[in-house]
Amino acid sequence: MLSRFLTDETGAVTADFVVLTAATVGLGVATLGVLSGGLSTASGTVSEGVSGTLIRSSFLETLATIDFTGGALGGWTGASVRDLGGVIGEALYIDQQQTGRLVFDVPPGSTEATMAFSLYGGDTLDNEDAIISVDGVPVVIATGYHGRMTIEIPQVDGTSVEADVVVEQVDMGSAGRYLNRGDSKALVSISVREPPDSLTLGVYSNNSHGKNGDEWWAVDDVVLQAR
Numbered sequence: 264m265l266s267r268f269l270t271d272e273t274g275a276v277t278a279d280f281v282v283l284t285a286a287t288v289g290l291g292v293a294t295l296g297v298l299s300g301g302l303s304t305a306s307g308t309v310s311e312g313v314s315g316t317l318i319r320s321s322f323l324e325t326l327a328t329i330d331f332t333g334g335a336l337g338g339w340t341g342a343s344v345r346d347l348g349g350v351i352g353e354a355l356y357i358d359q360q361q362t363g364r365l366v367f368d369v370p371p372g373s374t375e376a377t378m379a380f381s382l383y384g385g386d387t388l389d390n391e392d393a394i395i396s397v398d399g400v401p402v403v404i405a406t407g408y409h410g411r412m413t414i415e416i417p418q419v420d421g422t423s424v425e426a427d428v429v430v431e432q433v434d435m436g437s438a439g440r441y442l443n444r445g446d447s448k449a450l451v452s453i454s455v456r457e458p459p460d461s462l463t464l465g466v467y468s469n470n471s472h473g474k475n476g477d478e479w480w481a482v483d484d485v486v487l488q489a490r
């Protein structure tokens with residue numbers, strides 16, 4: 264019984280991810296797979312929750328889309344919009360030791376909130392991370408290394424996370440000192456079950472050569488949804 268619920272949950276999340284990313288231009292080969300987070304809710308609650316979710320499974324409501332066009336931050340603080348050139352264009356540029364943050368309201372009664380976005384690692388990052396958190400808890404750790412990206416997903420109860428690296432070692436943006444070095448891109452989707460009324464998405468960069476240096480992290484094409 265429990266395993267069937269787990270399967271159902273996983274299937275629903277995967278389907279959501281496909282929908283979220285279907286509109287994204289296919290740029291390359293997925294090289295890193297999928298993990299889903301723990302489900303710690305008491306079994307009685309899970310049963311009720313799953314029933315409700317299945318009935319309403321097609322109705323993820325889009326709360327906001329943010330693509331930073333025209334320099335608009337879309338509510339983000341702690342980082343700045345920058346035109347990164349190439350195919351990336353305007354995106355949220357997170358300089359060294361900065362944390363970009365987005366606080367958003369979740370409609371009352373929602374059973375799930377989803378945050379999806381593109382994460383770019385630029386130029387010659389050398390084993391430095393972008394740490395993505397929800398309400399201060401790290402849920403994705405991306406590590407860049409000279410145009411490649413690897414993803415670690417800490418297992419956090421009540422969350423499901425998918426992160427696929429779709430492009431590596433392609434020059435997608437010309438920010439930084441080395442204009443033609445390889446960049447990498449990952450599609451990240453984070454779901455939170457039984458979310459609170461407000462969530463904070465954070466992206467921290469610990470790269471060591473910011474301010475027009477030779478490495479950078481950026482976020483673009485943010486989609487917030489709930490049901």
Ligand SMILES: [Ca+2]
Nearest residue numbers: 330353354483
């Ligand atoms: Ca953009």
Ligand SMILES: [Ca+2]
Nearest residue numbers: 434436444446
């Ligand atoms: Ca580049």
Ligand SMILES: [Ca+2]
Nearest residue numbers: 389470471472
């Ligand atoms: Ca560095």
